[in-house]
Amino acid sequence: xxxxxxxxxxxxxxxxxxxxxxxxxxxxxxxxxxxxxxxxxxxxxxxxxxxxxxxxxxxxxxxxxxxxxxxxxxxxxxxxxxxxxxxxxxxxxxxxxxxxxxxxxxxxxxxxxxxxxxxxxxxxxxxxxxxxxxxxxxxxxxxxxxxxxxxxxxxxxxxxxxxxxxxxxxxxxxxxxxxxxxxxxxxxxxxxxxxxxxxxxxxxxxxxxxxxxxxxxxxxxxxxxxxxxxxxxxxxxxxxxxxxxxxxxxxxxxxxxxxxxxxxxxxxxxxxxxxxxxxxxxxxxxxxxxxxxxxxxxxxxxxxxxxxxxxxxxxxxxxxxxxxxxxxxxxxxxxxxxxxxxxxxxxxxxxxxxxxxxxxxxxxxxxxxxxxxxxxxxxxxxxxxxxxxxxxxxxxxxxxxxxxxxxxxxxxx
Numbered sequence: 001x002x003x004x005x006x007x008x009x010x011x012x013x014x015x016x017x018x019x020x021x022x023x024x025x026x027x028x029x030x031x032x033x034x035x036x037x038x039x040x041x042x043x044x045x046x047x048x049x050x051x052x053x054x055x056x057x058x059x060x061x062x063x064x065x066x067x068x069x070x071x072x073x074x075x076x077x078x079x080x081x082x083x084x085x086x087x088x089x090x091x092x093x094x095x096x097x098x099x100x101x102x103x104x105x106x107x108x109x110x111x112x113x114x115x116x117x118x119x120x121x122x123x124x125x126x127x128x129x130x131x132x133x134x135x136x137x138x139x140x141x142x143x144x145x146x147x148x149x150x151x152x153x154x155x156x157x158x159x160x161x162x163x164x165x166x167x168x169x170x171x172x173x174x175x176x177x178x179x180x181x182x183x184x185x186x187x188x189x190x191x192x193x194x195x196x197x198x199x200x201x202x203x204x205x206x207x208x209x210x211x212x213x214x215x216x217x218x219x220x221x222x223x224x225x226x227x228x229x230x231x232x233x234x235x236x237x238x239x240x241x242x243x244x245x246x247x248x249x250x251x252x253x254x255x256x257x258x259x260x261x262x263x264x265x266x267x268x269x270x271x272x273x274x275x276x277x278x279x280x281x282x283x284x285x286x287x288x289x290x291x292x293x294x295x296x297x298x299x300x301x302x303x304x305x306x307x308x309x310x311x312x313x314x315x316x317x318x319x320x321x322x323x324x325x326x327x328x329x330x331x332x333x334x335x336x337x338x339x340x341x342x343x344x345x346x347x348x349x350x351x352x353x354x355x356x357x358x359x360x361x362x363x364x365x366x367x368x369x370x371x372x373x374x375x376x377x378x379x380x381x382x383x384x385x386x387x388x389x390x391x392x393x394x395x396x397x398x399x400x401x402x403x404x405x406x407x408x409x410x411x412x413x
Contacts, residue, residue, distance in 0.1 A: 003029045003127075003156035005411050006147055008134055009177070010037035012397055013383030013404035014162030015117040020408025022124025029154060030126050031147065033133035037121075038114035040164060044397065049110035052084045052401070053394035054101040064395050068388040071363040072402075075371075079405040084398060087405075091116050100244070102394050137180045143378035144184075158411050160380040162404065177385045178360065185375045187362045189387045195396075196250045197242035199346040200264075204308040208236035211304040212243060217270035220253060220345070223260040228252065231270055236308075239349065248391045254348050262345040268302050268338045278335045285323050285331070293326060294319040301338065312337060360387040371407035380407040 007018040010032030018030040030037075044050065055061040058076055062069045085095055085103070093116050094106045105112050121128060129149070136148035144159045163177035182188045200206075212235045219229040232245030256262050269277055281300050288296045297313065298306035313319050316337065317330045361381055365374050373379040382403035390396055 001027075003027045003154070005029070005158045005160060005408075006031065006154055006156040007160045007162060008147065009162035009164060009383075010034070010128070010130070011162060011164055011383065012038070012041050012117075012400035013407075014160070015121060016401055016404030017160050017162060017380070017382055017408040018126050019117065019120035019124055020405050021411045022121065022126045022408075024409070024411070026411055028124070028126045029156065030121065030128045031132050031134060031149065031154070032128070032130045035131045037118060037128065037130065041114050041117075042110050044110055045104065047110050048104050048108045049113045050102045050104060050392075050394040050397065051088065051095060051113060052081050052103045052398040054081060054085075054097045054103045056081070061395075064391055064393075065399075066389045068363060068386075068390075071368045074369045075402050075406055078369075078409070079402045081398060083405070084401050087401070088113070088116060091119065100393055134176065137183070139184060139376070143376050158378050158380065160382060160407055160411075161385055162382045164384045177381075181361055181381070181385065184373075184379070186365055186373070189359045189362060195247045195390075195392050197237060197349045198240045198246055198250060198253060199349055200240040201344040201346050202342070204311040204341075205236055205241065205343055206238050207311065208305055208308040209238040211236045213268070213302050213305070215270060216245075217267035218245070218249075219265050219267070220249075220256060221263045221265075222256050224263070227256050227262075234266065240346070241343070244392060248393075250348055251389060253345060257345065257347060264343045264345055265340040266343065268305070268341060274335055274339060277338060278331065281331060281334060285326065289322070289324040291323055292320055293317075293323055296323060300334075309337070309341070312341065360385045362387050369406075370410035370413070371403050372410065380411070382407050 004026035005021045005028045007014045007028065007030045010030055014030065015037060018028045022028045041049065053061065058080060061081065062072050062076065065072055088095055088105070093112055095103045096106045097103050132149045134147055134149055137144060138146040138148065146153045146155045147159065161177045161180065178188050212233065214233045215231060216234045217229065217231040218234065220227045230245055230249060233243045234241055234245055235243035253262065284296060284299045288299070294310060297310050297319070301309045310319065313334065316333050363386060366372070366381055366386065367374055371380045371382055373381055383400040384396070386403065388399060390399065
């Protein structure tokens with residue numbers, strides 16, 4: 001059977017594109033190498049699925065995509081945040097907006113997003129092949145002529161690559177699409193993990209694995225010179241630090257790592273000056289004069305951090321001594337430490353821990369009004385195969401919905 005469209009990749013953009021093309025009456029084949037569709041979608045947002053970012057001002061929204069902003073206006077004017085809300089809510093999945101304008105399904109279950117998309121495919125009669133890895137892409141001077149899956153070859157008038165980037169390889173994103181696009185003559189920027197945790201060297205931080213702290217200020221230094229400072233939520237892990245603040249700084253920190261030795265200081269109380277923090281600690285000391293210092297550390301450090309901070313304090317003073325024996329200078333050591341907890345940044349974590357990886361086809365080679373390749377006339381490219389840097393917070397999935405829907409909307413033109 002010759003299809004109107006073959007979509008390779010059953011993730012967010014692939015399902016959206018296949019569903020939209022089928023909705024318009026085209027015969028669509030969707031090929032997914034995993035046994036189930038939407039594997040990466042199922043783990044997005046910690047299993048809650050941050051569907052989009054509810055920023056209503058398109059100019060503000062698109063600035064989040066950095067250098068790609070200028071390429072995205074025509075795309076988002078066809079299918080943007082408003083259309084994403086309408087798409088899911090009209091299919092029985094209401095969205096709720098939470099902190100930082102992040103939109104989630106009201107059930108907070110990524111599985112419900114996948115189910116909604118699968119119903120979309122079924123309603124249009126999309127033929128779905130799962131557990132089928134593409135082993136070859138046939139092409140000639142007229143474009144792609146067939147897709148090989150083992151011993152089978154499938155043909156169509158149009159083809160769409162939606163195989164994702166290199167993040168979360170366990171979900172099938174192994175960079176296959178980049179290889180095919182390169183062979184087809186496209187310029188493909190090398191993939192690097194961008195929205196990714198940072199590795200740190202200190203044991204005290206690793207001891208806090210699982211502890212999440214809001215409104216922490218972190219300052220990065222290159223060869224002891226201050227480079228940048230930001231405040232937000234930090235999650236400690238057994239290998240380093242993560243959380244929204246860190247993930248969105250990773251690309252910048254990656255650049256710093258090329259410049260020299262990178263260290264960081266975390267201010268556990270950014271809204272409290274040294275003097276006020278010392279007064280707070282004095283009150284704690286006055287109420288616990290006869291206790292050992294080590295037994296009251298949890299009284300003046302952020303919740304959940306006392307084990308790690310105890311290690312740092314032990315390196316600097318005798319935490320076995322009674323509180324009333326702590327000298328004024330030792331008290332100031334404690335205060336200064338809480339305002340500057342030290343970390344050495346060992347590097348960005350790899351693709352296995354990346355939330356998002358950049359790299360992909362340069363946008364100059366794609367007609368962003370249709371998502372059609374300018375190099376291969378019967379090929380569309382969507383989602384994470386495009387070289388677009390973006391922060392976490394729903395921006396990546398919105399790109400998938402927009403590129404997928406628009407591509408599906410222009411098949412057959």
